[in-house]
Amino acid sequence: MSRTTLFALQILVAVVGLVLWQVLSTVPVFGKILLPPFFFSNPLDVFSQIVKWFASGVIWKHLGITLAESILAFVIGSLGGVLVGFWFARQPLVAAVFDPYVKMVNALPRVVLAPIFALWLGLGIWSKVALGVTLVFFIVFFNVYQGVKEVSRTVLDNGRMLGMSERQLMQHVYWPSALSWMFSSLHTSVGFAVVGAVVGEYLGSAAGLGYLIQQAEGIFDVAGVFAGMFVLSAFVILIDFGVTLVERRLLVWRPAASDGRG
Amino acid sequence: MTTPTAVALEDAKVAFRLGDGRVYTAVEKAHLAVAQGEFVAIVGPTGCGKSTLLNVAAGLLKPAAGSVRIFDQPLAGLNRDAGYLFQADALFPWKTALDNVAIGLEVKGTPRTEALSQAQKWLTAVGLGAFANRYPHMLSGGQRKRVALAQVLIRDPKILLMDEPFGPLDAQTRQVMGNLLLDLWSADRKAVLFVTHDLEEAIALADRVVIMSAGPSSRIIGDWRVGLARPRDIFEVRLDKEFHALHREIWSVLKDEVMKGYAQSTQAAEVV
Numbered sequence: 001m002s003r004t005t006l007f008a009l010q011i012l013v014a015v016v017g018l019v020l021w022q023v024l025s026t027v028p029v030f031g032k033i034l035l036p037p038f039f040f041s042n043p044l045d046v047f048s049q050i051v052k053w054f055a056s057g058v059i060w061k062h063l064g065i066t067l068a069e070s071i072l073a074f075v076i077g078s079l080g081g082v083l084v085g086f087w088f089a090r091q092p093l094v095a096a097v098f099d100p101y102v103k104m105v106n107a108l109p110r111v112v113l114a115p116i117f118a119l120w121l122g123l124g125i126w127s128k129v130a131l132g133v134t135l136v137f138f139i140v141f142f143n144v145y146q147g148v149k150e151v152s153r154t155v156l157d158n159g160r161m162l163g164m165s166e167r168q169l170m171q172h173v174y175w176p177s178a179l180s181w182m183f184s185s186l187h188t189s190v191g192f193a194v195v196g197a198v199v200g201e202y203l204g205s206a207a208g209l210g211y212l213i214q215q216a217e218g219i220f221d222v223a224g225v226f227a228g229m230f231v232l233s234a235f236v237i238l239i240d241f242g243v244t245l246v247e248r249r250l251l252v253w254r255p256a257a258s259d260g261r262g
Numbered sequence: 263m264t265t266p267t268a269v270a271l272e273d274a275k276v277a278f279r280l281g282d283g284r285v286y287t288a289v290e291k292a293h294l295a296v297a298q299g300e301f302v303a304i305v306g307p308t309g310c311g312k313s314t315l316l317n318v319a320a321g322l323l324k325p326a327a328g329s330v331r332i333f334d335q336p337l338a339g340l341n342r343d344a345g346y347l348f349q350a351d352a353l354f355p356w357k358t359a360l361d362n363v364a365i366g367l368e369v370k371g372t373p374r375t376e377a378l379s380q381a382q383k384w385l386t387a388v389g390l391g392a393f394a395n396r397y398p399h400m401l402s403g404g405q406r407k408r409v410a411l412a413q414v415l416i417r418d419p420k421i422l423l424m425d426e427p428f429g430p431l432d433a434q435t436r437q438v439m440g441n442l443l444l445d446l447w448s449a450d451r452k453a454v455l456f457v458t459h460d461l462e463e464a465i466a467l468a469d470r471v472v473i474m475s476a477g478p479s480s481r482i483i484g485d486w487r488v489g490l491a492r493p494r495d496i497f498e499v500r501l502d503k504e505f506h507a508l509h510r511e512i513w514s515v516l517k518d519e520v521m522k523g524y525a526q527s528t529q530a531a532e533v534v
Contacts, residue, residue, distance in 0.1 A: 152350075152352075154348050154350045154351070154352045155352055155353075155354060155355075157322055157346070157348070157352070158346070158348060158352035158353075158354075159354075160322070160340055161320060161322075161340065161344070161345065161346040162365060162366045162369060162413070162414075162417065163342065163366070163369050163370060163417065164369050165369070168369050172354065172357075172365060172369075173354065176354070176356040177356075180356065252397065253355055253356045253357070253358075253397040253398075253399070254355070254399070255399035
């Protein structure tokens with residue numbers, strides 16, 4: 001199938017979906033509207049809500065806040081995950097001592113931490129960043145830990161026989177291996193950074209996409225909720241696209257077959 | 263004047279502690295000397311501990327008893343005079359072919375531009391001048407072995423340790439690699455310890471062929487000098503009468519060990 005046909009079919013799915021939604025929410029079938037506007041709104045209203053947000057410029061502030069929170073959560077969570085992952089992998093004793101606690105914290109549904117973070121850090125961006133960090137940290141941590149531990153024995157011996165010191169092994173063997181594992185989980189960790197930010201906003205904030213959705217929901221503005229959802233998914237797709245570009249540059253050395261690791 | 267001994271294993275014994283606390287003796291009382299400039303091949307059945315012996319010479323393993331001397335100095339820690347060519351892929355997958363070769367010089371503190379130009383020369387020497395920017399996964403198995411060879415040789419080690427380096431390659435590529443190795447080796451005649459399970463390969467390449475018995479507790483049970491003239495061509499030398507005579511002689515000893523090793527490996531499988 002050619003690219004254009006595929007693209008046309010993809011568009012067709014969207015069009016059919018939107019038309020069905022529009023028709024079922026406005027035209028009665030057998031004297032009954034199947035998608036009551038109160039619960040389902042309709043595409044035109046949703047679309048005009050999105051246009052209104054962008055035309056008036058309100059949306060930019062919220063998008064900016066959510067983006068800032070996601071980036072901060074990703075950066076801080078990744079840094080922490082890399083450092084601790086490295087430390088644990090190189091110090092098996094430390095890893096063994098902390099193991100049950102790491103498992104315990106990781107088992108905790110992170111959403112329950114949101115109220116605590118709001119209490120500690122207030123309703124500003126930092127409580128959302130903290131929630132995102134707890135999500136991102138563990139993904140990066142586990143990947144880096146695995147990456148350092150599973151460095152091929154042969155490659156390591158080869159490094160030693162080529163005369164590498166411990167520090168050079170770190171730089172030329174452990175570090176690239178750990179980073180490759182971290183990058184392979186980039187999509188997941190970036191996604192979780194956004195989840196942390198939006199969920200945090202939804203549970204209590206004064207700005208951001210989650211806040212917009214929560215506000216709309218509060219006044220039964222279903223069109224607003226759907227509009228927020230669409231903007232959010234477009235936002236995530238854009239970020240994901242950016243991640244793909246970064247990944248392609250950083251992992252050129254990796255054979256395509258081993259993709260999807262982590 | 264006698265030529266100095268590059269590698270000397272004196273009654274080296276290698277043992278491992280197994281998971282259940284028993285001690286498994288891989289190699290018993292190995293006595294082996296490789297003179298400077300000598301190419302020695304170790305041949306033995308699967309699982310006889312020949313790679314283990316090589317790791318001892320490299321300093322990656324400590325012998326349980328006996329000693330290892332490198333140029334008459336007792337070996338402590340890693341063998342810094344040796345370059346090691348591994349059986350498995352040992353290239354750094356995140357480095358290009360050129361960077362993989364250059365790294366051996368870079369860790370010594372050679373400036374990067376100098377290391378890179380040397381690496382390019384070595385890649386050309388192994389016939390991969392045009393593949394400098396490929397990553398290992400973009401190269402064939404034979405090409406990866408060439409890069410690995412350049413990676414080891416660029417450091418100009420006095421001793422070359424090779425653990426079935428051409429094992430994973432197909433028959434034709436092995437012969438081509440063998441000739442390449444002999445070519446490069448003849449330039450400065452390093453001491454070589456070459457482990458293989460292929461007797462033909464061993465005779466074609468080496469000055470001496472050493473046979474090990476089947477494991478566990480394997481020993482060195484034979485030592486033959488190969489008198490074939492150098493320079494050799496691996497394709498040609500296999501047609502030589504002397505080659506055949508030697509092959510028959512060594513095989514008569516090796517055959518029993520191979521059968522023993524095979525029987526043991528099947529028994530072990532049944533016990534498990």
